[in-house]
Amino acid sequence: MECLALIFVLAQPAVSRTDVDWVLAGRIEVGVDLAQFTRLAFRDATDRDPAPLTTVVGRSVRLWCDARLPDPLRERLRAAGAGESGFRSTLDPESLWDGLFQEFQAAVPMGPLFEQARAEHDAAVASLREAVRVEAGRVLGYCRVCDPSELGRWNREGARRQLVIPNLIRARCSPVTIGETLHTFDDSGRPWRYDPRPLLHAIAEPLCFDPAWRELREESRSLYRKTLGGPCATLPEHASWGSLLLDSLVEALDPRTRGDFRPKLVSETVMLLSPELDVYERGTRTLREDWPRILRALARAARG
Numbered sequence: 001m002e003c004l005a006l007i008f009v010l011a012q013p014a015v016s017r018t019d020v021d022w023v024l025a026g027r028i029e030v031g032v033d034l035a036q037f038t039r040l041a042f043r044d045a046t047d048r049d050p051a052p053l054t055t056v057v058g059r060s061v062r063l064w065c066d067a068r069l070p071d072p073l074r075e076r077l078r079a080a081g082a083g084e085s086g087f088r089s090t091l092d093p094e095s096l097w098d099g100l101f102q103e104f105q106a107a108v109p110m111g112p113l114f115e116q117a118r119a120e121h122d123a124a125v126a127s128l129r130e131a132v133r134v135e136a137g138r139v140l141g142y143c144r145v146c147d148p149s150e151l152g153r154w155n156r157e158g159a160r161r162q163l164v165i166p167n168l169i170r171a172r173c174s175p176v177t178i179g180e181t182l183h184t185f186d187d188s189g190r191p192w193r194y195d196p197r198p199l200l201h202a203i204a205e206p207l208c209f210d211p212a213w214r215e216l217r218e219e220s221r222s223l224y225r226k227t228l229g230g231p232c233a234t235l236p237e238h239a240s241w242g243s244l245l246l247d248s249l250v251e252a253l254d255p256r257t258r259g260d261f262r263p264k265l266v267s268e269t270v271m272l273l274s275p276e277l278d279v280y281e282r283g284t285r286t287l288r289e290d291w292p293r294i295l296r297a298l299a300r301a302a303r304g
Contacts, residue, residue: 019137019140019146020133020136020137020140021133022148023140023145023146023147023148023151024132024136024148024199025148026161027148027151027160027161027162027202028132028136028161028162028164028199029161029162029163029164030125030128030129030132030163030164030165030166031125031163031164031165032121032124032125032165032166032168034110034111034114036165037110037113037114037117037121037169038105038110038114039101040165040167040169040171040173040185041061041065041104041108041110041169041171042101042104042105043171043172043173044058044061044062044065044169044171044172045065045069045074045077045078045104045108046077046078046080046100047078047171047172053170054170055168055169055170055189056120057117057120057168057169058168058169058170058171060113060116060117061110061113061169064108064110064113065108068107068108069104069107069108070107073103073104073107076100077100077104080100117168120168121166121168124166124168124192125166127190127191127192128164128166128186128192128194130192131191131192131193131194132164132194134194135193135194135195135196136194136196136199138196138257138258139196139199139200139203139253139257140199142253142256142257142287143203143253143257143286143287143288144285144286144287145203145286145287145288146286150203150206150288151199151202151203151206152201152202152203152204152205152206152209153201153202153205154182154198154199154201154202155175155177155182155198155201156243157177157182158177158180159177159180159181159182159198160180160181161180161181161182162181162182162183162184162198162199163181163182163183163184164184164186164194165183165184165185165186166186166187166192167185167186167187168187170187171185173185175198182198184198196254196257197250197254200250200253200254200257201246201250203253203287204246204249204250204253205246206288207249207287207288207291208242208243208245208246208249209242209246213291213292213295216292216295216296216299217241217242217245217295219295219296219298219299219302219303220241220295220298220299220301220302221241221302222302222303223241223268223269223272223298223301223302224240224241224244244269245269248267248269248270248273249273251267251270252270252273252274252277253277256277256281269298272297272298272301273294273298276293276294276297276298277294279293280294
């Protein structure tokens with residue numbers, strides 16, 4: 001498939017729905033089923049400081065659980081405080097949480113409540129799916145990605161795909177990788193929004209670790225210590241120059257795909273990438289095609 005010429009408007013070029021669907025087929029899915037709904041309810045039940053009830057489904061789940069959980073089990077759930085690990089633990093039979101989750105399932109069957117909320121879930125999935133198309137389209141358009149083979153891993157844990165789950169309960173959940181799937185939980189509500197940073201990671205990861213550009217990356221390696229030790233070192237510690245370059249590229253790209261040119265995190269490497277992205281935007285090459293030029297610019301900065 002040939003890349004079409006893109007006209008940049010606030011750094012957010014349009015990409016056809018067909019192209020977005022083709023590039024992301026099998027890589028991003030949106031959905032929720034009874035098992036995930038039950039795990040979210042379990043996560044809420046184990047929260048030592050439950051979030052305020054702000055949705056109809058959330059209030060229904062809290063009332064449903066309160067009416068059915070025996071007091072001793074309720075106390076054990078809160079005392080256990082599964083926290084952020086609550087969702088992951090329910091998928092691992094060897095986990096210490098597995099027995100507690102089984103007790104929760106037996107005491108609070110969520111099937112009837114899930115069916116009652118099916119219309120809300122179906123509407124949320126449809127809206128969130130459209131939000132993914134729009135936000136992913138902006139990212140793919142900015143980076144001029146035209147082929148799914150250009151995508152790498154979605155996070156450091158090696159996820160190859162993403163499942164976006166509408167969190168109508170509003171249980172507190174952080175992203176979690178299970179197998180090769182990154183699970184993210186969206187509770188933005190109306191309007192539903194998709195955070196494209198995992199997709200940016202998938203685009204940037206091959207650029208920062210492809211063996212074809214190893215020598216060019218090595219020429220700019222001195223920026224590694226400058227970034228970690230400099231006055232603008234707000235990025236976390238990284239194990240390698242490649243990982244720091246990856247996170248810096250994501251930080252530099254993220255605001256530009258949203259029409260904003262101010263990165264949230266500032267570091268030596270992010271600041272050096274910004275003018276090179278200005279040059280990239282004025283050209284017609286894809287980000288992958290322009291990446292060797294950007295690496296050479298970083299190498300010159302490292303020598304200077």
